[in-house]
Amino acid sequence: MAGExxxxxxxxxxxxxxxxxxxxxxxxxxxxxxxEYLLNDALRKRKKRTKDVADNEPEPPADT
Incomplete structure (x- = not known):
């Protein structure tokens, strides 16, 4: 349940x-x-870092 x-x-x-x-x-x-505030802030920053790393990974070469 949300909020619980x-x-x-x-x-x-x-x-x-x-x-x-x-x-x-x-x-x-x-x-x-x-x-709770500190934990949520740390989790938000971790998710952002993970997303930034994934966004900056080079694309795999396309099969031609």
Missing amino acids: KKAFVLRIQPETLKELEGWAQEEFRSVNGQI
Whole structure:
């Protein structure tokens, strides 16, 4: 279903969590919202890079 979210446990270093809490607060997000934002941004960039690499690959020679 669209919009349904799945919960899971995340193990994280205390120092990393503290940094995320500060960053989330600066951007008016919850820590969960900040993590989700960062993951979605990373996935979007990865998809773009993959597409760019595929677009820049040379075309295979045509059979004649």
